[in-house]
Amino acid sequence: MCLAIPALIKSVDGMEAEVEIGGISRRISLQLTPEARVGDYAIVHTGYAISIMDQKEAEETLRILDEMAHLVEESG
Amino acid sequence: MRFITEFRSSKLASGLLSQIRLRSRTPARLMEFCGGHTVAIFKHGIRQMLPSTLEMVSGPGCPVCVTANADIDRAIALSQVPGVIIVTFGDMLKIPGSRSSLQEAKAGGADVRMVYSTLDAVKIASENTDKSVVFLGIGFETTAPTVAASVIQAMQEGIDNYYVLSLHKLCPPVIRAILDSGEVRLNGLVCPGHVSAIIGSYPWEVIAREYHIPCVISGFEPVDILQCVSMLVDQIERGEAKVEIAYRRGVRPEGNPEAIKLMEKVFEPAPARWRGMGELPASGLKLRREYRQFDAELAFDIATEPAQEPEGCICGEILRGTKVPRDCSLFAGICTPEHPVGPCMVSSEGSCSAHYLYGGDLAG
Numbered sequence: 001m002c003l004a005i006p007a008l009i010k011s012v013d014g015m016e017a018e019v020e021i022g023g024i025s026r027r028i029s030l031q032l033t034p035e036a037r038v039g040d041y042a043i044v045h046t047g048y049a050i051s052i053m054d055q056k057e058a059e060e061t062l063r064i065l066d067e068m069a070h071l072v073e074e075s076g
Numbered sequence: 077m078r079f080i081t082e083f084r085s086s087k088l089a090s091g092l093l094s095q096i097r098l099r100s101r102t103p104a105r106l107m108e109f110c111g112g113h114t115v116a117i118f119k120h121g122i123r124q125m126l127p128s129t130l131e132m133v134s135g136p137g138c139p140v141c142v143t144a145n146a147d148i149d150r151a152i153a154l155s156q157v158p159g160v161i162i163v164t165f166g167d168m169l170k171i172p173g174s175r176s177s178l179q180e181a182k183a184g185g186a187d188v189r190m191v192y193s194t195l196d197a198v199k200i201a202s203e204n205t206d207k208s209v210v211f212l213g214i215g216f217e218t219t220a221p222t223v224a225a226s227v228i229q230a231m232q233e234g235i236d237n238y239y240v241l242s243l244h245k246l247c248p249p250v251i252r253a254i255l256d257s258g259e260v261r262l263n264g265l266v267c268p269g270h271v272s273a274i275i276g277s278y279p280w281e282v283i284a285r286e287y288h289i290p291c292v293i294s295g296f297e298p299v300d301i302l303q304c305v306s307m308l309v310d311q312i313e314r315g316e317a318k319v320e321i322a323y324r325r326g327v328r329p330e331g332n333p334e335a336i337k338l339m340e341k342v343f344e345p346a347p348a349r350w351r352g353m354g355e356l357p358a359s360g361l362k363l364r365r366e367y368r369q370f371d372a373e374l375a376f377d378i379a380t381e382p383a384q385e386p387e388g389c390i391c392g393e394i395l396r397g398t399k400v401p402r403d404c405s406l407f408a409g410i411c412t413p414e415h416p417v418g419p420c421m422v423s424s425e426g427s428c429s430a431h432y433l434y435g436g437d438l439a440g
């Protein structure tokens with residue numbers, strides 16, 4: 001039930017935003033994430049953005065995991 | 077899709093798996109709390125990929141499954157009150173109570189409506205001013221702030237026919253109850269990602285310290301879960317017990333302060349009834365005095381017969397992690413997703429449903 005998916009914020013209108021989820025546009029509430037900006041990826045749960053994806057952290061995680069995968073490959 | 081596809085990479089997954097196989101020496105049992113994790117673990121066959129040193133068990137993290145029968149009975153009783161519209165998330169409809177389900181009540185003429193969001197629930201209230209609209213507030217800390225937001229919206233818009241039956245549950249207290257009972261020996265916790273997006277990592281720190289158990293907050297893609305397991309294995313092998321966030325793109329240590337503020341404004345902790353665990357202190361949420369006009373508990377006199385559990389169903393034990401679905405004599409024969417006997421088979425995030433759909437019963 002805590003299912004929540006990342007969605008790109010396309011426009012912001014006060015406490016609401018237009019997002020795209022799997023090619024479909026949807027209006028969501030920004031009541032819980034007033035800091036949201038156009039271009040952010042919101043984590044959407046039951047019509048509300050509950051958090052904003054940290055793009056830098058995502059890239060950093062992927063970089064570390066990628067490095068590790070290479071190391072394992074080389075040693076294996 | 078951005079932030080999803082990258083975390084399904086088979087290259088990253090196999091790198092993590094090699095790492096886990098290389099490092100895991102000590103036999104350990106890990107519990108994934110969240111029903112969303114259970115589904116992802118089964119769907120991607122993660123249990124079968126792990127080395128024999130690691131065992132995974134599912135916890136009580138399906139809000140629909142842990143809702144006590146007595147509370148489902150109360151929701152059904154409310155649906156029989158003239159002039160009441162029951163509004164709820166879809167999963168609740170089919171859950172059998174002691175004598176019937178909301179779906180059966182609906183078929184019998186009760187006005188029960190399914191919504192995707194509490195925003196829709198408030199809208200239904202504003203469009204049906206001659207009726208009382210009761211939203212069934214189920215869910216953990218992920219969902220409670222959205223319900224709080226709906227109450228505040230109703231207040232601001234002067235909507236006086238909107239009510240919430242608060243059946244919300246809190247995660248850290250039930251994890252504590254499981255650890256306190258000592259029924260299952262656990263060596264690591266896969267902590268819920270979206271609950272933690274709200275509450276942050278601090279509440280888990282107390283648990284890691286007090287019970288000396290490693291806690292890692294995980295996302296929901298296969299790479300996320302394997303990364304979490306790999307971090308748990310590292311802690312176990314080093315004899316550490318701390319809180320780490322694997323799902324760093326979605327969870328900040330402080331959580332979402334705005335959501336916490338809203339949730340605490342509208343709700344306060346209260347005892348809650350859990351299926352299989354009985355009543356646990358301060359493990360639920362009730363509306364604060366300032367918002368009592370929205371409290372369905374106070375607005376309606378709800379009387380029900382004593383609750384009964386479905387005969388033969390062992391959901392309660394499964395939710396505590398002491399039994400697995402195949403221990404149930406009804407599993408797969410009598411109880412299937414088409415003809416579910418208990419909530420763990422009805423809910424798409426229930427353990428029985430995950431075992432049934434993805435063959436987890438074969439691998440244990």
Ligand code: SF4
Nearest residue numbers: 389390404411418428
């Ligand atoms: S298989 Fe069905 S009856 Fe058995 S525990 Fe699961 S939900 Fe209950």
